[in-house]
Amino acid sequence: MGLDERGQEGAASAARREAAVRAAVRQQVVSARQPVVALLDVRRIRAAAGALRAAFAEVGGGAEILHAFAVKATPLVPVLRLLAAEGLGAEVASPGELALTRAAGVPAARTVLDSPAKTTAELREALAAGITVNVDSREELARLDALLEEAPSTSPVGLRINPQVGGGTIGALSTATATSKFGVALRDEGARAWLVEAYLRRPWLTRVHAHVGSQGCPLELMAAGVREVVELAEEVNRAHLAAGGQGRRIDTVDIGGGLPVNFASDDVAPTHRDYARLLAATVPALFDGRYGLVTEFGRSLLAKSGTILARVEYTKSAGGRRIAVTHAGAQVAVRTVFAPESWPLRVAVFDADGRPKHASPVAQDIAGPCCFAGDLAAVDRLLPRIEAGDHIALLDTGAYYFSHHYAYNTLPRPGVYGFAVHQQDVRFATVRPPQTVEELVAESGGGSHAGDLSALRRP
Numbered sequence: 434m435g436l437d438e439r440g441q442e443g444a445a446s447a448a449r450r451e452a453a454v455r456a457a458v459r460q461q462v463v464s465a466r467q468p469v470v471a472l473l474d475v476r477r478i479r480a481a482a483g484a485l486r487a488a489f490a491e492v493g494g495g496a497e498i499l500h501a502f503a504v505k506a507t508p509l510v511p512v513l514r515l516l517a518a519e520g521l522g523a524e525v526a527s528p529g530e531l532a533l534t535r536a537a538g539v540p541a542a543r544t545v546l547d548s549p550a551k552t553t554a555e556l557r558e559a560l561a562a563g564i565t566v567n568v569d570s571r572e573e574l575a576r577l578d579a580l581l582e583e584a585p586s587t588s589p590v591g592l593r594i595n596p597q598v599g600g601g602t603i604g605a606l607s608t609a610t611a612t613s614k615f616g617v618a619l620r621d622e623g624a625r626a627w628l629v630e631a632y633l634r635r636p637w638l639t640r641v642h643a644h645v646g647s648q649g650c651p652l653e654l655m656a657a658g659v660r661e662v663v664e665l666a667e668e669v670n671r672a673h674l675a676a677g678g679q680g681r682r683i684d685t686v687d688i689g690g691g692l693p694v695n696f697a698s699d700d701v702a703p704t705h706r707d708y709a710r711l712l713a714a715t716v717p718a719l720f721d722g723r724y725g726l727v728t729e730f731g732r733s734l735l736a737k738s739g740t741i742l743a744r745v746e747y748t749k750s751a752g753g754r755r756i757a758v759t760h761a762g763a764q765v766a767v768r769t770v771f772a773p774e775s776w777p778l779r780v781a782v783f784d785a786d787g788r789p790k791h792a793s794p795v796a797q798d799i800a801g802p803c804c805f806a807g808d809l810a811a812v813d814r815l816l817p818r819i820e821a822g823d824h825i826a827l828l829d830t831g832a833y834y835f836s837h838h839y840a841y842n843t844l845p846r847p848g849v850y851g852f853a854v855h856q857q858d859v860r861f862a863t864v865r866p867p868q869t870v871e872e873l874v875a876e877s878g879g880g881s882h883a884g885d886l887s888a889l890r891r892p
């Protein structure tokens with residue numbers, strides 16, 4: 434994608450977003466009764482999946498590729514089904530994510546299980562189903578030895594490596610630091626020799642996995658991490674041949690996800706193509722046809738397809754600061770509220786009819802509905818003057834935002850709606866219905882548990 438193309442794709446999707454906001458107000462998808470909703474641009478999700486596949490197809494030497502969507506980014510069954518129809522698989526890290534994947538119809542053969550804390554029961558189930566398992570630690574590998582002794586499995590099995598190439602600008606999201614909790618640390622004393630031996634002794638251990646990310650990590654750092662694990666694979670395969678083995682012990686490299694997203698404008702930058710090309714230049718061995726490839730992108734596939742749309746309930750002023758009190762706060766944007774420097778979001782302002790406001794900007798806070806002072810989606814932001822009854826939109830929130838609800842103040846999970854725009858016509862489909870008050874009561878120990886504490890007697 435050239436720079437112009439990036440800009441054009443961004444402009445087209447911004448136009449669709451504006452049409453969707455207007456239609457959401459008109460069709461009462463967002464309303465006084467449902468004052469915050471999330472919108473997903475179906476066309477953009479499809480385009481992102483297609484662009485990912487094309488990017489790697491262009492540099493790949495015919496090797497087998499599985500693009501497994503990282504379910505944690507947007508754990509919504511209709512999204513997983515849409516992506517599956519676009520040729521993607523799924524990367525899961527918990528029984529819940531696996532269940533969503535199954536509900537979406539993603540086959541076991543296109544599912545990858547990662548997690549640093551898999552239980553024996555989870556491992557047994559994955560091995561029985563033929564799901565790919567990436568082992569995270571030496572202890573987990575020992576557990577797998579025992580399980581495979583018990584019952585053979587067709588599951589491909591890999592080992593997650595921490596290449597220890599360093600972190601990015603967001604500590605909490607840097608997976609390849611010297612002391613990261615993930616994977617087997619490659620540069621620790623004796624680790625390389627242990628790893629080569631571990632592979633040579635296990636004919637079923639045929640994959641290597643690394644996920645160097647994510648938001649805030651430069652592409653060069655990510656590519657350096659992949660180079661480290663491919664070098665390890667080459668070393669293992671040489672040792673395998675030297676020991677009289679045939680073919681290759683490691684036949685597939687899982688490069689993880691972690692492509693950062695541009696939250697500052699509608700441009701897609703970097704693109705999957707930028708990363709695929711950098712990988713091809715940095716690690717040519719990955720694309721010479723000897724290795725199968727697995728990717729696990731999340732944020733970069735979904736972030737720019739999502740919009741949180743909320744009504745402005747009131748406005749006020751305090752200490753000279755204008756404040757818009759909206760229905761979108763920490764419950765839908767937890768990272769932005771608690772770590773605003775790392776997770777700034779663009780805010781767009783629409784009037785009561787859902788038309789974009791273009792008035793000259795004034796500094797305002799965008800406050801949410803939660804009862805703590807820091808519940809602000811933006812602070813001192815220059816935006817067209819906001820009035821009660823207007824709408825605000827939090828942009829690029831398709832991954833790790835509304836799908837990652839924070840249940841403060843017993844606020845409900847908002848409804849999520851996919852949209853498709855055709856000329857003047859905008860259609861919506863329910864992705865996730867809004868949570869009801871009855872559901873909130875039930876999951877908060879209501880119903881049959883309501884009297885349990887009062888009935889508990891001292892022994």
Ligand SMILES: *Cc1c(COP(=O)(O)O)cnc(C)c1O
Binds near residue numbers: 690691732
């Ligand atoms: C979170 C995660 C991903 C996806 O990361 P993104 O930054 O959303 O692309 C992929 N693989 C693993 C193992 C992860 O933990």
